[in-house]
Amino acid sequence: MGNVGCKIIKDFKRPDRKVVELFKGMPVANIDDCMNRTAAVRSDIVPMNKTPLLGTAFTVKVPEGDNLMFHKAMDMAQPGDVIVIDAGGDVTRAIFGELMITYCHKRGLAGVILDGVIRDYDEIAAMDFPVYAKGAIPNGPYKNGPGEINTVISFGGKVICPGDIIVGDGDGIIVIKPEEAEELAAKTKQVMEKEAGIMDKIVNECSYVRPWVDEKLEEIGCEII
Numbered sequence: 001m002g003n004v005g006c007k008i009i010k011d012f013k014r015p016d017r018k019v020v021e022l023f024k025g026m027p028v029a030n031i032d033d034c035m036n037r038t039a040a041v042r043s044d045i046v047p048m049n050k051t052p053l054l055g056t057a058f059t060v061k062v063p064e065g066d067n068l069m070f071h072k073a074m075d076m077a078q079p080g081d082v083i084v085i086d087a088g089g090d091v092t093r094a095i096f097g098e099l100m101i102t103y104c105h106k107r108g109l110a111g112v113i114l115d116g117v118i119r120d121y122d123e124i125a126a127m128d129f130p131v132y133a134k135g136a137i138p139n140g141p142y143k144n145g146p147g148e149i150n151t152v153i154s155f156g157g158k159v160i161c162p163g164d165i166i167v168g169d170g171d172g173i174i175v176i177k178p179e180e181a182e183e184l185a186a187k188t189k190q191v192m193e194k195e196a197g198i199m200d201k202i203v204n205e206c207s208y209v210r211p212w213v214d215e216k217l218e219e220i221g222c223e224i225i
C-alpha cells in the first residue's frame, strides 16, 4: 500500500520538446477555441508577472500552508518543466516567495503555477519568470509535509498529469494532453490566421461581417420593434 498521501514518483514520460514548442507564441484563447472552449483552469489563478508560460507539468501536492514537497520538487524538476502545485486553493498561507522562485529560474525550469497564494509579490512581479497564483499574503509556509510529487492532481478545477503541456498568458492557463498536441497546434495556427484576416478588415475597412447574428435572432424568434 505504501505511505498514502506521502509519496514521490521520481520520473515520468515528457513529450518531445519540439511538440511543446509548437505552442510558443500562441494565444491561449485561440488554443482553447480549438478545444471546444473547455481547457482553462479557474480564472482566480492569475499571472503574477507578464512572462508567458510554456512547459511540461511536474506535479506537486501539498497540504494547505506547507511547502516541504515543493522544496524537494525544485531539486528534482528538469529544465523545461512547469512545477504545478495543488495547495488545495488555500489562501491563508504563502507556499513560496522570491528565494524559491529565483532558484527555480536559475535551474532553467519553465515556470511555477500554484492553486494557492505566494509572498514576496513585488519581487516576483518584477521577474521574467512565469508564476501564476491566486494572490499574495505575508504569512509564510510550514515545512512538515506530507504531500506528493508526480501523482495525478486536481488544479484549478482540472485534472493534471505529469507530462501534460501547460500554456499560459494574460488570459490564464490551459492544459493540453501530449497526444492531442500536434493536431491542436495545427488547428490553432489556422484560427490565428483567420483572426488576423478578420482583424485586418476591422482595422482597415471597419468591416466585421457576421451573418450568423441575424440568423440566430431569427431562429430564436426575437421581436425586433
Ligand SMILES: O=C([O-])CC(=O)C(=O)O
Pocket: 095, 096, 097, 098, 099, 100, 101, 119, 120, 140, 141
Ligand atoms: O521563506 C519561505 O519559506 C518562502 C519565501 O519567502 C521565499 O522563498 O522567499
Ligand SMILES: [Mg+2]
Pocket: 097, 098, 099, 119, 120
Ligand atoms: Mg521570502
